[in-house]
Amino acid sequence: MRNIIPVLTVVGLLIVVWYGAAVALNAQWARDVAARADKTLTFSELVADTWSQEKPKLPAPHQVGAELWKTTVEKKVTSKRSLIYHTWVTFSATFLGFVMGTALGTLLAVGIVFNRTMDMSVMPWVIASQTIPILAIAPMIIVVLNAVGLSGLLPKAIISMYLSFFPVVVGMVKGLRSPDQMQLDQMRTWNASGWQTFWKLRLPSSMPYFFTSLKVGVAASLVGAIVGEMPTGAVAGLGARLLAGSYYGQTVQIWSALLMAAALAAAMVGLIGLVQRLTLKRMGMA
């Protein structure tokens, strides 16, 4: 808990910058409104106004805070106006997608490391797959899955898997190849099967890479889930909130959904970090 003071310092600094930025970005609107009413604003009036606009370019921290409070604490979690409800919707897709993505990524990495055919032919296409702008094909994925009767969680999870498996493949291919020659030679002398070499040597050596990939992957998963929520017709979830906020110019709502998403990501990354520390410690590697 010795982290508290540094974190608070940084957060404090960030909030100060944020308030300043709010003044800078919202000033024009405040002046325009005043000009239309044939008034000129004093500096303190300007500051007060920029921190309390209804549709600011950048809402002030306390506005977002109030919105967050209103939509989390003051609403029942089952209510569709509760941000917790929407966060849960997004989280479930993220989690499912992340699990599927990690599994797929690991499987592909294993295939690539163990099978020359796969190594040579698949990797370039895995890379190419990631350059396809997901937002462009997400609707198609959803349409196609809808057509075969899949809707709700799974299409979103699939998009989120699509984004998260890549960092896992890249990291795991490297990690699974990180044992040095002598360690591999040892395995050869014992005539260990590919599976045994994988399980007893390659996998443990890849752990540092694995966890780093997971952290990146879970963040990507969240992006995927949110992307998946947008074209489904803004039904529910943080993505839908972002979208709806954007269509009705509700910047405060956008920001509170954003912060919630970031908090969700940070929590998941933090959790993985924790598991990482525990695992590596048990393995005697940390």
Added chain:
Amino acid sequence: MNDSQSVISASNLDLTFQTNDGPVHALKDVNLEIHKGDFVSFIGPSGCGKTTFLRVMADLEQPTGGSVTINGVSPEEARKSRAYGYVFQAAGLYPWRTIGGNIRLPLEIMGVPRAEQDQRVKRVLDLVELSGFEKKFPWQLSGGMQQRASIARALSFDADILLMDEPFGALDEIVRDHLNEQLLKLWARTEKTIAFVTHSIPEAVYLSTKIVVMSPRPGRIADVIESPLPRERPLEIRETPEFLEIAHRVREGLRAGHGGD
């Protein structure tokens, strides 16, 4: 002994490494017969190809010429039938496994039942005097202790052939003497065939039935000395004239190799 069965046989062996600045000729025209129950030491200047030769026997390196057979089959088949145990020049323990876990590793791989694993781990740890360190991680051990753990690991699964690359390099004389004795006993008891790289002339002479002196770049066999010493060898044998004479011959061979560098 020549009439006994040949276990390792190399003929016209040749090996060249390709490196960023030109080829390195590591082994040249190597011919050798090792019979069942032989204890063969390899000695020679650093970089002369001892490790490389051992690695070829173990199917870890592909010769660029000539051939090797182990028990009459190719090194690959021998490796696949787990014909040998190998002790590497560096300890190479897995940092995420305890000492016990490291020793247990080949046993797990070979599918030895759990109860027997425990028992064997205990036995070999005793043999290398590391009882009590089973639960420690490698980086909590001194260099010599790590090396001993790695020897224990190679002994744990009782292969008929042992390939040992400077196993006792990092040990003090007392432990070394002790392990030398233990190894000889093990060898006498089990009739294993052992190929052993060392830099110590007394050690080579004390242990071996056959001493192979190598000369450097490209690595060739300079001399093969058959030891007339009996198989039963108390430590005191090292003071006998026969012993000193063989040691002298090895030293001469080595010196010649260095000169020819």
Added chain:
Amino acid sequence: MNDSQSVISASNLDLTFQTNDGPVHALKDVNLEIHKGDFVSFIGPSGCGKTTFLRVMADLEQPTGGSVTINGVSPEEARKSRAYGYVFQAAGLYPWRTIGGNIRLPLEIMGVPRAEQDQRVKRVLDLVELSGFEKKFPWQLSGGMQQRASIARALSFDADILLMDEPFGALDEIVRDHLNEQLLKLWARTEKTIAFVTHSIPEAVYLSTKIVVMSPRPGRIADVIESPLPRERPLEIRETPEFLEIAHRVREGLRAGHGGD
């Protein structure tokens, strides 16, 4: 020699490692004076704390009790003034640098001009008989060659104190003899103070002015033997009775240590 200046002095040194299954008492109540120009060898069973002691001198490990001074200052200050060169028990070369690049590393760090770097690299490579391998990468060298490269690296920048942890463990007798001689010459010429860990009794006796015999767990100093041999030592000195007598004493000390284990 007792009147000369004290370079390394340890008093009541104590060091305990905390591990996952209980503390390991590595050094206990160690007292030692090393004077300028001394060549001190540490010998003792594997795991007795030699490396740990050297690491304390080098400020790589913090003692849990007692104190050490180097040149009258703390190990930390000594380290910061680059008072010593350290040869690790394992070669520890950086894989992304060639042999030459590895040896050049400390020179770069200490800001030696480029031309002089080249020249020094050449000289120490010659000294350890690795000329011609300057452009190779570590994994392209044999174990002994890597070890020699690491010695060359520690010699390259000419510190007044050398801390060497089994530098010659992986070398054959001839090269070892050669390097022993070279080291002695260097020492005689430059008046360096050397702390040297070895497992070879003859090596310890041949090189040292003072032999520290350690006993294991917790590591203590069992005996300190001042050598009466002259500083000028041809290789043949190893056959003289004085030499054999000291060797005998060391062996006895070691054996006692092992018994007390």
Added chain:
Amino acid sequence: MGWVLFAIVAWVAGLSLNVWLARQRPSRGASLAAPLVFGITLIAVWEGVVRGFEINQVLLPAPSVIAARMATSLDILWIDFVQTVIKGALSGYIIGCGAAFLTALAIDRFPFLQRGLLPVGNFVAALPIIGMAPIMVMWFGFGWQSKAAIVVVMVFFPMLVNTVQGLQASDAMQRDLMRTYAAGYWRTLVKLRLPAAMPFVFNGLKIGTTLALIGAIVAEFFGSPVLGMGFRISTSVGQLALDLVWAEIVVAAIAGSAFYGIMALIEGRVTFWHPSQRN
């Protein structure tokens, strides 16, 4: 039916050709041919399936149709490429990776930052781009600058995490050696920790290549001048000109793979010593 059969035959043929290729001695030719064969197989299967099952054009165009469209729209594809890849993705990639790298160094240097900035940095970097994009457009305008800003945010996190991890990758003895030389922080960094970190850093850089491209394209969905790959894709979807959509996707895939390939090549040069590059 004929086309479906064609797809099956193409699949089997491509697969066996690749298996055969993998058995050959490793060579440049084989390592180039294999992915090509794989790709051609995929395309053939795609063509066969689309034609065989008579899938409507507005759902999924056949590769031949896409190719034809590419041939006739080269000029559009080119200006979109310049706008999105060169101006948006590349500049953002350089700034983002650079900033993340420097941040990682700062975090590594000052424990205070490590404890303060890393958690907060993780938090900020986790803001999903989809949410950031409209805001960036609001702040930086419709031009490529807002795209670059989004790319910066996108590549920042993977690069940061990998670099921080990499800076801890040197082993204890290597660090001890530096201590014995009394090498200060910077020297240890330059001579030891950065080289040791490179395998991780390149992981970040490689993941960043594709993220940069996606980021730049997706960002254009949220506001752009009337050109750019994202603009073209989103408007063409609206007009159901799916052939053009896929043409842009093909360009994106080629650009992304090339970008990744270049980084992988540099990685091979820089981290030649790492076991993963050697075996």
Added chain:
Amino acid sequence: ADDLTLQLKWVTQAQFAGYYVAKDKGFYEEEGLDVTIKPGGPDIAPVQVLLGGGADVMVDWLPSALAAREKGAPIVNIAQPFAKSGLMLTCLKEHGIESPEDFPGHTLGTWFFGNEIPLMSWMGKLGYPTDGSEGGVTIQKINFNVDPLLQKQVECATTMTYNEYWQVIDAGLTPEDLVVFKYEDEGISTLEDGLYTTEENLKDPEMVDKLARFVRASMKGWKYAEENVEEAAEIVLENDQTGAQTEKHQTRMMGEIAKLTEGSDGRLDEAAFDRSATITMEGGMITKAPEGAWTHDVTDKALQ
């Protein structure tokens, strides 16, 4: 009951009140239908959903439907609940734009996806180039909100009479601060929210019957919504899953929507269709006059 799925063109809002009302009030049930309403979004092309089999009927705007048809999507207009267009161009008066003559030199923001077509053909009629060159205007693509207008990234922006216009007002501007050009008034209006299905569906008499019942119930819903604005808004609100809509905004929207559906019994007006098709063609979105893009079969049956 027979299942039927409707794909909307946009998110749940009063723009689609008729369908939600029909569902909520049990009008569909009365016709023996079980209707599922799928909200749309910015990236959903309803045509794809329809062709992919994810829906039986969709709401779309005529220009984009015609474009899709020309691209090979066999879709047909079966009913047209919206008689009038709600599209307009809203400008800030402070930029000095009062009539179309003032456009040159200014930046006009429009939604794309086909929505830019009427604007383009209007500019063409006015003789203004749209590439920002001398004497012309700059057309800027904007997203589906009014932020660029408020933040002065553009000087005019497309809005709907029933939605975005009121967002501008809510932002604190008064009608006096604004100048609006309704597409209806400028003669560039195209038909908006119509109901479409596939040719294949229309070949199936059973399906046609189902669709007829659907259209009848939907129109009943629309008429109910026109008369009970507040209740309709309430129903829409209940059906919004995001929880982001407000009552005030939806009620106002319903009031405006009622003006557009007023007077339509669901039958497509051929003259309006032809005018829309011409404008779509002039804008370059389609290349030839559409054929078979609409049918009265369903409405005829529904209105019996």
